[in-house]
């Protein structure tokens with residue numbers, strides 16, 4: 001945005017949450033987009049394992065490797081100046097043991113990430129705690145966790161039944177207690193998004209999780225109108241014309257002023 005923006009540190013993210021300022025996040029996989037999105041004022045650049053689908057053409061995120069993630073984190077870190085860079089730990093890089101999770105997270109931090117993200121609740125709480133204790137900020141991720149797509153049985157809205165919503169809430173509280181800095185909520189009902197956001201002391205970042213989350217994230221290619229079959233939660237920020245920088249600025253503005261996501265058309 002402004003060439004004078006100070007780095008979006010953990011401290012800054014907590015201050016934004018405390019002030020009720022919405023947090024804007026987009027996925028980003030290379031240096032040029034990192035520069036453009038950083039200039040447009042996007043708070044957090046998520047080097048998502050969604051790159052397995054949007055860059056590599058796989059039908060899920062499961063095939064993505066740690067080496068591939070580290071490569072894209074290095075690319076993004078070189079183009080970025082002030083945004084908070086978050087690296088997704090891919091499938092199989094943190095499930096075996098806490099030692100494996102520390103080694104994998106360290107690889108992404110050394111590649112230039114400021115924070116790592118991992119999927120799931122329950123068993124992940126001790127993993128999150130171990131990483132945080134070792135100086136590695138963690139973003140948690142609940143709801144539709146794409147690395148578990150084969151166990152979940154498809155890209156389905158999560159937490160619709162009372163029991164699922166209660167489990168999700170319990171996991172969210174455990175992850176916050178374990179020291180997670182933020183929590184991504186993916187493809188959950190607006191009611192779950194609202195309730196979890198109210199119940200925990202850390203910012204929630206929604207993707208198809210309703211308007212009440214503390215921030216929003218979209219896959220970059222979806223926000224730029226390139227989704228093959230856009231999910232309901234997607235909005236094409238290129239539709240109003242202009243270039244990619246303008247689209248990214250519009251995304252940031254719409255997240256900050258709460259006009260994205262719109263209740264109804266973009267929510268479940």
Ligand SMILES: Nc1nc(=O)c2c([nH]1)NC[C@@H]1CN(c3ccc(C(=O)N[C@@H](CCC(=O)O)C(=O)O)cc3)CN21
Pocket residue numbers: 050053054061146155156157187219221222227230231232233
């Ligand atoms: N380009 C892209 N965007 C994403 O948001 C994304 C990826 N890839 N890859 C990893 C996961 C997969 N995601 C998906 C994929 C499909 C739907 C989907 O088809 N949703 C339907 C129905 C949901 C329901 O009602 O249960 C929708 O209309 O939103 C949602 C999220 C989200 N993530």
Ligand SMILES: CC(C)C(=O)C(=O)O
Pocket residue numbers: 027046047048049050051088184186207217218219
């Ligand atoms: C969609 C976000 C939350 C993600 O995990 C990814 O892009 O990999």
Ligand SMILES: [Mg+2]
Pocket residue numbers: 048049050061088146
């Ligand atoms: Mg991911």
